[in-house]
Amino acid sequence: MYQDTKRPKALDADALPTSDSPPAPRGSPEKVNTVCDALIKALQSRKTTNLQNIITAHVCKSPPALDDGLLLVSELMKEDEKVAEKAVEHICFLVDVNRLYENALGLYNLELALLVAQQSQRDPREYLPFVQHLHAQPELRRKFEIDDHLERRVKALNHLQALDVFDELLAYTTKHALYHDALRLYRYDVPRLRALTDAYAAYLESTSKYREAGLAYESLENYAKATSCYRTAGATCWQECLYTAAQQQPPMSADALAELANALADALWEAKDYAAAATIHLESLGAIDMAVRCLCKGYHFADAIRIVIQRNRPDLLTTAVDTGLADALGTTTEFLADCKAQLKAQVPRVAELRRKAAEDPLAFYEGERAGGGDIPDDISIAASSRVSTSASLFTRYTGKAGSVGTAGTGVSRATSKNRRREEKKRARGRKGTVYEEEYLVNSIRRLIERVSATAPDVERLVFALVRRNMPERARAAEALMAEVSEACTAAVAEVFNSPEGEEKKPEQEEPTWQATGGEAVLQDFVLGRGKKLEPPVVTALSKLTLLGS
Incomplete structure (x- = not known):
């Protein structure tokens, strides 16, 4: 009497379907494509009687082989227009007609695109002027406008290169930020490569990628712009900045160079790169005392002592090195x-x-x-x-x-x-x-x-x-x-x-x-x-035996 009320065996919670879970796949894409290819091959000899089946097999692939199905329709248009119209009706029944129209345009076949568009509910005034405009264009220009319309920017860029309209290509590259592809196309055309590099450098500068922008300007020997970008990039580019500043023509004034070097040294000091700041003070500004101060601040005392003697300034041993040692000792203590x-x-x-x-x-x-x-x-x-x-x-x-x-x-x-x-x-x-x-x-x-x-x-x-x-x-x-x-x-x-006692305990299960x-x-x-803490590593001090400790 109560047989229907018996509860079935409990299923695993992970195995239960939910409203958010996607439906189970019917087969892997590779298997589906293999079956479709086998079906197309078997029906190819009987194409006349199995045309719809062949088109369906193309569409059922993962992803759908719409271009192959449209190419089949294109071949039929040359053989029998009535059969081609039936084929178009069938493929438009299977796939969104607007998507098919875009694919037909992508094949650069205007007649096929027009035939597909006629199957849609769109007003002919929406597509006929565009198709007529494309039909009046030369082949390369037509392909460019089609790819631009379909937002296939890289292909459109290649068509512009084939048209040999570099000014238009440069403007198109700038508009759509296609610098990498454009530079690849003109890597062996030095004059045009320089023009593209200059545009790319300006783009990098506008997107705050100053280090790369400086490199691009430096490759063009535009040292003034390179110096500006390297300086804006920060203290990490101090060497590149000083190099490009020295390469400028006409050369920078001594005051401007000193101001730049001081600014870089201050930035390096703030970044705690005291050795680099000392290098600038020593080599670019000739300020030995400031160089020694920077070295002592960075605990590079051996370099400070060496530079003092090398530059014949033993007086700095007392006034700069010893002072730096005292400051460092106080800070450390x-x-x-x-x-x-x-x-x-x-x-x-x-x-x-x-x-x-x-x-x-x-x-x-x-x-x-x-x-x-x-x-x-x-x-x-x-x-x-x-x-x-x-x-x-x-x-x-x-x-x-x-x-x-x-x-x-x-x-x-x-x-x-x-x-x-x-x-x-x-x-x-x-x-x-x-x-x-x-x-x-x-x-x-x-x-x-x-x-x-x-x-x-x-x-x-x-x-x-x-x-x-x-x-x-x-x-x-x-x-x-x-x-x-x-x-x-x-x-x-x-x-x-x-x-x-806790080390030997088994790990607790997650709640x-x-x-x-x-x-x-x-x-x-x-x-x-409850988890074991990873201990930090303590670095022991290597004591001097000379001190007797």
Whole structure:
């Protein structure tokens, strides 16, 4: 009696069709095309009686071989116009007639295009004047206008080249930004290549691609424009800019060259490329003291000392090099002291937050959220692991045990707004929030990476201090760097190593539920806490044995 009420075997959720899923493919395009080709070949000998089948086979290909079907109609027009008309009627029945009209034009067959257009509902006044205009044109001009009408720009460009109308080709290239194709066509025609390159350089400059524009102008020996583009491109093109400035005819004035060199040197200083700035001051401006200052700022003390002696300015050893060493020592000491203080403050705080999370996970993750008074009976608050409490926490927050639904577009907008708000809150990592630990861990990681990147500079500083007979300062800098490196190593061991017992735990399966809005940000955070952190690499300082440390 109740046989029809039995439920069938549950299907996998991924196998169930949805309203958004596309229909199942009936066959791969390769198989469809193979069958169509075989059918066309078999019916070719009986074309008279199977004309519609052959046309249908062409159209059924993937993508449809409309040109082949239209070429068949074109052949029939020469043999039997009545049969050709029937063939056109059939292909227009299968395919949109406007699409067929465009394809017929693309075959440069005006009679065929006219025959197809007559099958449409279009007013003849819409297409007859255009077809008549094309018919009156020479072959190459007709092909150009057809390809331009069909927006086949590259083919149209080739027709203009064949017509040998370079001025029109240049204007067409500029209008449709066909510079690459035009340059390829005239790569061996030097005068026309230069004209195209000049137009392309102007286009690059207008689209803010100043480095490439400068290169194009430089290839044309337009050094004034090249200098302007290289200068606008920024400090990375300082060498090219100085070269093109020196090549200008008539030459730039000494004041203009000095102003350009100073501007480039200032830009390089701001970009922290102190070695390049020193090169400009030394070679283009002859300012040895500024060059030494730049080198010392970049911790290139050996180069600074060498240049001072090479240029016979030993007085700069005291006034410039020693001053630069003192400034570098002060900057380094201040930086390392700040790093040391930050580690002392942040590492214990991370340990404290982790201890609180382990002791009472639910209270820790609840944070400042409202509605924390009523705890349902079916929620586990056991602190077995960082991830095991995530499902119950999000059940608590969302009020649902497995899925999250929406009630319309308004809910979706509110969900997105809440998510953005929560992402900003996570990025700030304000003290007292659940995101504080993640913020501190990332801060410690960045600090260790900065300290490791500073190690080579400190080594050069210590070496230069010894060379300038300042061993006590060298020992102090070396000792402080070693102390900070040891603190970084200890921080890596404490912050980035998994706690005991968690390393042997199997990986938790991803939850079948998915939170939305701000809760999704918190979910991602909680699940991420259960994953092993990749520790940063601490670069140890290579100490000088001469200092006895």
